[in-house]
Amino acid sequence: MTTIPADLAALLATVRRPGDFFAAGTAELLAPLLEVEGVGPVALPLLPTQAGQLAAVAEPAPYGRGAETLIDPAVRHCRQIGPDRVHIRGRHWARTLEAIVARAAEGLGVDGPVAAEFYKLLLYEEGGFFVGHRDTEKVPGMFATLVVALPSSFAGGELVVRHKDREARLGLQCDDPAEVAFAAFYADCVHEVLPVTEGCRLILVYNLVRRGRGRAPEPPDYAAEQARATVLLQRWRRGKGGEEDDTPEKLVYPLEHAYTPAELGFAALKGADAAVAAVLAAATREARCDLHLALLTVEESGAAEYAESYGSRRGRWDTEEDEFEAGEVFDRSMTLSDWRRPDGGAPALGEIPVEAEEFVPPDACDDLEPDEEHFREATGNEGASFERSYRRAALVLWPSDRVFAVLSQAGLRVTLPYLDGLAGRWAEGGGEQTSPLWREAHDLAGHMLAQWPRRDGYPRSDETPGDTARMLDLLTRLDDTALIERFLAEVTAAGVYGKGDNAAIVAALGRLPPPRAAGRGAGRAHPVRDGHLQLRRLRRPPGPDGCRPGSAARFRPCRRRNQADRGAPGEPCPRGAG
Ligand SMILES: O=C(O)CCC(=O)C(=O)O
């Protein structure tokens, strides 16, 4: 039995702390009052004349080398004004700064109180820069630097922060004058400011300090967990579809925090959820799996029982809901919807069902608190019952090349419109069968065909075109003759169609090369008789070797089919076709 869900759960259980080596964003800035001694109030966004006045009262910014403080415009070309001469006030400023610090601390993965101590005001005029360096600990407890870019128009001047083999390139421009951009990074990360090519970059620099004892915070490092998750997912992907494979088609990891559909997004994940998502995002990328965020809805119904505490009150015959508790579950449906991708996209994957064995950990849903629970009293011949539902956000992953197998779990309600979309995009893109979109459509249609509901019986007398007609229309539009043949042989010939599907069947038959079409009824006097295609008549029960005898064999494709087009074992084979 596969241990992949349990193994992945054990690995992710150690990933608790979110955060990265840097955090960046924008915050609302409401009417701040910036005052600089020697200049007076400074209007924001910064005006060129005031930039000149600031430059005049500023001094060249030094840099440190060992115990020395040096000035060298080849290393740092920028001017500074010390904290004693800069005052930033205004009713809203303290709140703005507090919000920025909170977001910076969260982004860096630091719990507990963090203070921002103003260090200096920096002015980068055209040509200004600062080469790569690390910041020294300027005050005890300082673990990171926070820069806030005040509204001012400039180009270039990106802040580049590096950590291990990663790099963040942060523009810090704000188009809106009522916003500031900020960036925070761990002090031991090498960082540089690229040359400003136009305008003036005006920066408030703060030291981020953690009060209290304990080790200085460091960027969370889940490289080992990420590498192990990658190996696990690669193993899953490689084994998928093999004969021995008993692994789930997808994995579903319910998250800890509650998220509404409106706030669902990778960027909005909190705490350990964000940490796990970051590890899985990197591991799925490397292992060629797809990662999505989705809303999981579990709906259950079953028998209700009198609650134990109700015994003492029995006899009162009141109908309070707390008289009952949920007993045996008779029915459970679990679906995923509201899909989000790590890049912020929202793919239209529709509602996809979840199988119990897909949960990570396998007992993920055992102790969930229902969001809603209703009880119904016993009536004449029915016992008391309950209905309840749960909604949780979940991370969902599958091997990238199995996306259509996953989509097919949702059934024709999801796959038919999806295939329609693919066929439309393929036609718009030129309609060549060599196009990757055609290949995708062919793969998806193959999975749909393999799972097509095959009820045995007589064709429906329904006059309206059904799923069979929709599928054959799509295969005809795609001119996918191999799958048209398979569909006619495996589905239509088994009677899974109705009167309303006949036109689509005839059109599809028309796409087959003449000898095969003739062998399937289209070449006869008339393919439709009594409202049903003669195909139906060709159906015979399979022989002992799985092949259908007599005319049914003539109905099979007469060429060798490749692996992708091959039907399930035991289905009629092309022997004797022609
Ligand atoms: O201007 C910036 O964005 C960074 C400044 C800096 O690195 C420093 O003051 O040490």
Ligand SMILES: [Fe+2]
């Ligand atoms: Fe720095």
